[in-house]
Amino acid sequence: MTSSRTSGTRPRPAVLVEGGTVVGPGGVQRADVLVEDGVVAALGPGLAAPAGALRLDAGGCYVAPGLVDLHAHLREPGNEPAETVETGARAAARGGYSAVVAMPNTEPAIDSAAVVRDVLALGRDACVEVAVAGTITLGRRGEHLSPFAEMSALGVRLFTDDGRGVQDPSVLRRALEYGRDLGIVCAEHCEDERLAAGGHMHEGAWSSRLGIPGQSALAEEVMLARDLALVRETGAPMHFLHLSTAGSVRLLAAARAEGLPVSGEVTPHHLSLTDAEVATYDPVYKVNPPLRTPADLAALAAACAEGTIDAVATDHAPHPPEDKDRPFEEAPPGMIGLETALAVAYGALVVPGHLDVMRLFALLSWQPARLAGLTGAGHGGPLVPGAPAHICVFDPAAHGVFDPASGASRSRNTPFGGRELTGAVRHTLVGGEPVVIAGEAQR
Amino acid sequence: MSGAPRHLLSVADLGRAGIVEVLRLADSFAEIAERPIPKVPTLRGRTVATVFFEASTRTRLSFETAAKRLSADTMSFGTAGSSLSKGESLRDTAETLDAMGVDVMVVRHAAAGAPARVASYVSAHVVNAGDGQHEHPTQALLDCFTLREARAAAGAAADDLEGLRVAIVGDVRHSRVARSDVLALSALGAEIHLVGPATLLPPSLEGWPVKSAGADLDALLGELDVVYVLRLQLERMRTGLLPSLREYSARFGLTAGRARRLPESAVVLHPGPMNRGVEIDDAVASSPRSRVTRQVRNGVAVRMAVLFHLLNGPDQAATRTAAAAP
The missing domain is CATH 3.40.50.1370 (Aspartate/ornithine carbamoyltransferase)
Incomplete structure (x- = not known):
């Protein structure tokens, strides 16, 4: 994917990231990282700081390649009261991200080269790299294919009608066939709208008790099964967004075993929260796909550990309070997540021992970087001399209660407000620029 | 008298003892209906508002009759002709009514949990008069x-x-x-x-x-x-x-x-x-x-009992004072 950022071209003072443990696809080592002219200049223990260098303390921290989010709703153009590219990117930087993929369900939708150019232009001044996903169909109406080639020529790699699944299987079949030669990937929000109709939370014990119409896991699994059959037929690759059920990971695991070109992501909230939270009727817990059961959580964690799941992606979905603070059944679904993703995933996956830190950063950095086609711009590491200095410094020992009011997002709709989180992002460097120092955004 | 809950959002708020308490109270209030003038001054000076976001004449009338038989003042807020048609949020509506000094809000809403949300916004007692497919x-x-x-x-x-x-x-x-x-x-x-x-x-x-x-x-x-x-x-x-x-x-x-x-x-x-x-x-x-x-007949006595129970629980006077303190 072509780089949208211009800020890396300015001359910058050297930065020395000192005393941390460097994590990368190649392994884990105690090392300082010296950054000069936007790239990693040296890596090793006890590096000396050049005169005038900014020294960043990474004692007790993991120093990882910057995180890459496959799934961020930046809301611009069209819903700027919720978020802008600038504020969403700042939230991403505070979350340790060096790049995010902006979802195309904006107003207008990102379904033409013109809108792709607009959003890339907005991203040029943002503090992280902003890549863009395009829609599969015009206006996300599920009828007419978007101009894949024109958008792909501008660097768009992922195409999705996210927020909706492509309901008509013949439309998706044509999208897969037409896109196959372009090197693009169709990404599906699996939700059969007829099966999901009228559901506002996971259908199960809690929905039955609370009297909130439920959405069956079938709505996700039936569409996933259908899509896998289309992948088998067309041979075109597909990525599956925010998978949330035990049944879905079983289907994905079987498809991978069969050798189908498929990948999948899960969100931090589906790894950490269950439908029991909805008992408060607080709409902050309304999200699509809905929060599931403890058995689903366990299956998702196991799938992350076993490699069935390729990425943890935020599905950062900002809504201003006037939209979100409504009765549960009337509130729009969605949670913000860029600033809390790493700590929540660490707490859900590493702390209970499902996987190690290396695998965690694989899920949050280099694997999504590959899926988004961002490795060419140096995202996802490895941090080796000469590589662009996209760096996330994470302190796993930090404990704190997340205060949504202190966040960089324009919206506050996080279910993690007031919750104790394990671990915190200390510094973020993007193209050698320290965009976050000691947790504070620098611009 | 056993301790009364602050709100009646679910039957679970009462528990067995609370249910029995309300039914015993309803026994005595049922007797009032038989009098030539079926009215007592028990809740004089209190205000009960029926706040109905979903049409229901029967339940609203039953609550208003219950409140009036206890000499409470009543207010009625309904969707027709209200600010809701101008897009006012549930929170703004609830806070506005609360600011008028309402003691009890009787809330009916088409969405489950809406009365629970109202309860989180206001200092008044909230009675769930039916919320979506949740409870009544x-x-x-x-x-x-x-x-x-x-x-x-x-x-x-x-x-x-x-x-x-x-x-x-x-x-x-x-x-x-x-x-x-x-x-x-x-x-x-x-x-x-x-x-x-x-x-x-x-x-x-x-x-x-x-x-x-x-x-x-x-x-x-x-x-x-x-x-x-x-x-x-x-x-x-x-x-x-x-x-x-x-x-x-x-x-x-x-x-x-x-x-x-x-x-x-x-x-x-x-x-x-x-x-x-x-x-x-x-x-x-x-x-x-x-x-x-x-x-239908018993509905009035039972709703009298519920209003009385919420407003006269042993800890309620103190709660009310605390809520009004600056």
Whole structure:
């Protein structure tokens, strides 16, 4: 994917990231990282700081390649009261991200080269790299294919009608066939709208008790099964967004075993929260796909550990309070997540021992970087001399209660407000620029 | 008097002791209705607002009658002609009414949990008068009161409903009445059977205090003390949950033939309004078994008891003062 950022071209003072443990696809080592002219200049223990260098303390921290989010709703153009590219990117930087993929369900939708150019232009001044996903169909109406080639020529790699699944299987079949030669990937929000109709939370014990119409896991699994059959037929690759059920990971695991070109992501909230939270009727817990059961959580964690799941992606979905603070059944679904993703995933996956830190950063950095086609711009590491200095410094020992009011997002709709989180992002460097120092955004 | 909860959002807020307390209070308030002037000064100076975001004349009138018989001032907020049509949020509406110094808000809303949200915004007491498919606690309380009354008439005076065999028949899945009744009846010791097609029973009954759930009404008839017939929303036909009204009536309707197979002493309840000829035969609805008009009559006394209970619990005066402090 072509780089949208211009800020890396300015001359910058050297930065020395000192005393941390460097994590990368190649392994884990105690090392300082010296950054000069936007790239990693040296890596090793006890590096000396050049005169005038900014020294960043990474004692007790993991120093990882910057995180890459496959799934961020930046809301611009069209819903700027919720978020802008600038504020969403700042939230991403505070979350340790060096790049995010902006979802195309904006107003207008990102379904033409013109809108792709607009959003890339907005991203040029943002503090992280902003890549863009395009829609599969015009206006996300599920009828007419978007101009894949024109958008792909501008660097768009992922195409999705996210927020909706492509309901008509013949439309998706044509999208897969037409896109196959372009090197693009169709990404599906699996939700059969007829099966999901009228559901506002996971259908199960809690929905039955609370009297909130439920959405069956079938709505996700039936569409996933259908899509896998289309992948088998067309041979075109597909990525599956925010998978949330035990049944879905079983289907994905079987498809991978069969050798189908498929990948999948899960969100931090589906790894950490269950439908029991909805008992408060607080709409902050309304999200699509809905929060599931403890058995689903366990299956998702196991799938992350076993490699069935390729990425943890935020599905950062900002809504201003006037939209979100409504009765549960009337509130729009969605949670913000860029600033809390790493700590929540660490707490859900590493702390209970499902996987190690290396695998965690694989899920949050280099694997999504590959899926988004961002490795060419140096995202996802490895941090080796000469590589662009996209760096996330994470302190796993930090404990704190997340205060949504202190966040960089324009919206506050996080279910993690007031919750104790394990671990915190200390510094973020993007193209050698320290965009976050000691947790504070620098611009 | 046992401690009263701050709000009545769910039957679970009362628990068994609270339910018994409300029913005992309702006994004494029922007596007021028999007086030439059915009014007492108990809640003089208090204000009860009915805040209905969903149309319901019957429940609103029942609450307003209850408040007036206790000499409370009443206010009525409804969707028609209100600021809601101008896009005002639930929070703004609730805070506005709260700022007027309302003591109790009686809230009806089409969405489950809306009264709980209102309760989180205001200092007034909140009574759930029906929220979506969640609960309708005062309906369940008046049902318990009516069943207790029927038991007493049969010579079995007791506060509880221990051992009473109740079938709740029909659209349990979408029914707030059923959810509240299951909680209230089971708290008082009744044995509950849910009857309906799988499309109209809850997707999961995990944690539900019921003895059975199934589609065979006829197998139960001979041993029931109570048939609680739920209203069938005709909308269920449109959404494909049932093939036809005729088939529903044939399988689950309380017909005269089925009513004859009930034990002599069994009674029939319905939350109203009834679809005669669909879920209940005209003859059964008008038979001596039917307690439907007793339910409506008892509704006023039970709602008086609920208002009194919330406003006069031992800790309530202190709570109110604390809430008003700067």
